Amino acid sequence: MTLILASTSPRRRELLALLGIPFEVRSPSFEERLVSRLAAVEQVQDFAQSKARSVARQEPEAIVLGSDTVIELDHSVLGKPADLAEAGAMLRRLAGRDHRVLTAVALVCLARGIDLVALSAAVVRMKPFDDRAHGRYLSTGESLGKAGAYSIQG
Structure with a gap:
C-alpha cells in the first residue's frame, strides 16, 4: 500500500523522511482560506482533512497524510501571511x-x-524583540509560508 504525503512543505517531507518510511508526495488541490466562524482547532483540523481528502480522491487505494498548522492568539487564528x-x-x-x-x-x-484526524497543541512564548531584530528576521524571507510568520526550528 502506498503512503502519500499531501503537502508542498519541504519541512513536512523532511520530518516524514526521518521515520524511514517510503512515501510519495502530491500537492493537494485545496486552497487554505480561514473561516472566521470556525475556532482555531476546527480550522486546523478542517485544513488537514481537506488536504488529505483532495489527494485521496485521486488515489483512493493509497493512505494519504495531510497536515496543517495555525497559530491561535487572543481567540483569533493566524495562518500564513500573504x-x-x-x-x-x-x-x-x-x-x-x-x-x-x-x-x-x-x-x-x-x-x-x-x-x-489528530491534534497537537503547544503554548509558545515569543521573546520580545526590537525593530532591528524584526527587520532582520523579515529580510530572511523565512516568515512567508509559515503559520504566524515564523518557524520555531529556524
Missing part, C-alpha cells in the same frame, strides 16, 4: 506574548473507509 507586511504585523502581535501552536494531522484512505 506578504511581508502581513508577516511583520503578525510578528509584532506575537512579540512578548503566549500563543498556541496547533497542528492537525489527517490520515485518509477512501478504499478502506479511513478518515482520521
Whole structure:
C-alpha cells in the first residue's frame, strides 16, 4: 500500500523522511482560506482533512497524510501571511506574548473507509524583540509560508 504525503512543505517531507518510511508526495488541490466562524482547532483540523481528502480522491487505494498548522492568539487564528507586511504585523502581535501552536494531522484512505484526524497543541512564548531584530528576521524571507510568520526550528 502506498503512503502519500499531501503537502508542498519541504519541512513536512523532511520530518516524514526521518521515520524511514517510503512515501510519495502530491500537492493537494485545496486552497487554505480561514473561516472566521470556525475556532482555531476546527480550522486546523478542517485544513488537514481537506488536504488529505483532495489527494485521496485521486488515489483512493493509497493512505494519504495531510497536515496543517495555525497559530491561535487572543481567540483569533493566524495562518500564513500573504506578504511581508502581513508577516511583520503578525510578528509584532506575537512579540512578548503566549500563543498556541496547533497542528492537525489527517490520515485518509477512501478504499478502506479511513478518515482520521489528530491534534497537537503547544503554548509558545515569543521573546520580545526590537525593530532591528524584526527587520532582520523579515529580510530572511523565512516568515512567508509559515503559520504566524515564523518557524520555531529556524
